[in-house]
Amino acid sequence: MKILIATEKPFAPVAVEGIRKEVEAAGYQLALLEKYTEKQQLLAAVADADAVIIRSDKIDAEVFDAAPQLKIVVRAGAGYDNVDLDAATAHGVVVMNTPGQNANAVAELVFGLLVYAVRNFYNGKAGTELAGKHLGILAYGNVGRNVARIAKGFGMEVSAYDAFCPAEAIEADGVKAAKSQEELFDTADIVSLHIPATPETIRSINHDLFGRMKQGGILVNTARKEVIDEAGVIQLLGERTDLKFLTDIKPDADVDFQQFEGRYFSTPKKMGAQTAEANINAGIAAAKQIVGFFTEGCTRFQVNK
Numbered sequence: 001m002k003i004l005i006a007t008e009k010p011f012a013p014v015a016v017e018g019i020r021k022e023v024e025a026a027g028y029q030l031a032l033l034e035k036y037t038e039k040q041q042l043l044a045a046v047a048d049a050d051a052v053i054i055r056s057d058k059i060d061a062e063v064f065d066a067a068p069q070l071k072i073v074v075r076a077g078a079g080y081d082n083v084d085l086d087a088a089t090a091h092g093v094v095v096m097n098t099p100g101q102n103a104n105a106v107a108e109l110v111f112g113l114l115v116y117a118v119r120n121f122y123n124g125k126a127g128t129e130l131a132g133k134h135l136g137i138l139a140y141g142n143v144g145r146n147v148a149r150i151a152k153g154f155g156m157e158v159s160a161y162d163a164f165c166p167a168e169a170i171e172a173d174g175v176k177a178a179k180s181q182e183e184l185f186d187t188a189d190i191v192s193l194h195i196p197a198t199p200e201t202i203r204s205i206n207h208d209l210f211g212r213m214k215q216g217g218i219l220v221n222t223a224r225k226e227v228i229d230e231a232g233v234i235q236l237l238g239e240r241t242d243l244k245f246l247t248d249i250k251p252d253a254d255v256d257f258q259q260f261e262g263r264y265f266s267t268p269k270k271m272g273a274q275t276a277e278a279n280i281n282a283g284i285a286a287a288k289q290i291v292g293f294f295t296e297g298c299t300r301f302q303v304n305k
């Protein structure tokens with residue numbers, strides 16, 4: 001049985017070793033394809049794979065066609081918008097994610113970005129503090145909950161809105177439940193995005209919604225870049241020079257972001273889950289889920305039907 005790790009953005013080596021231990025303890029063989037630059041390399045590597053562990057790697061029908069033995073793909077992480085679920089189902093392949101395993105890493109990055117921005121990107125001028133500011137969390141899943149926990153430690157006032165999470169569950173954590181995402185943008189000093197990329201959310205963070213923020217508002221996106229309506233947000237940043245936009249991964253738009261200097265920051269690669277701990281948690285969870293699937297038929301965390 002061959003288990004392939006196919007990661008264009010590699011796991012920390014310590015995580016690969018952890019995965020290797022799980023895989024080899026079950027009597028399977030581990031293969032590694034890291035930092036690949038051509039899709040052809042992925043197609044060749046999956047040819048004899050029974051299972052694949054991926055990160056944000058794109059898995060489409062062509063990949064399934066090239067993998068006749070493939071039975072399971074585990075996305076070591078939360079978002080699985082990079083996997084063609086219909087194609088997986090059509091090929092009889094189970095797809096899983098590992099929810100929650102990298103949530104703390106993403107949540108910590110939110111505050112790394114925020115402190116950097118409110119201290120004026122460490123340019124020597126007096127900045128502001130997070131204590132006493134109102135943080136609005138859009139979507140109260142694993143990452144949103146961790147963001148709320150850390151925000152309380154900073155002494156922030158915290159609200160959240162989640163279309164699928166009852167207000168009582170949010171309030172039970174000592175977080176104010178907003179009635180709508182509009183209310184969150186109207187009232188918060190800072191809005192942090194934790195929505196998945198779905199047909200409903202793609203490009204939903206647009207000119208009008210971001211434009212509802214009060215003077216000096218900050219939007220921080222550690223979710224998918226696809227949830228941002230880039231044209232609208234770029235237009236707004238031009239119109240409202242008081243707003244800041246921080247994003248974990250550069251938008252696609254081909255504009256000179258230098259024009260927003262002091263109000264804009266992006267990471268060069270998606271960095272939210274890029275910690276040794278998150279790699280270990282998500283990678284080992286993926287390996288265990290594969291072993292559980294082959295040995296006991298366990299399909300917990302399956303995301304395609």
Ligand code: 3PG
Nearest residue numbers: 055056077078079273274
């Ligand atoms: C996730 O969906 O879990 C995060 O965005 C992490 O993605 P990555 O594995 O590509 O860092």
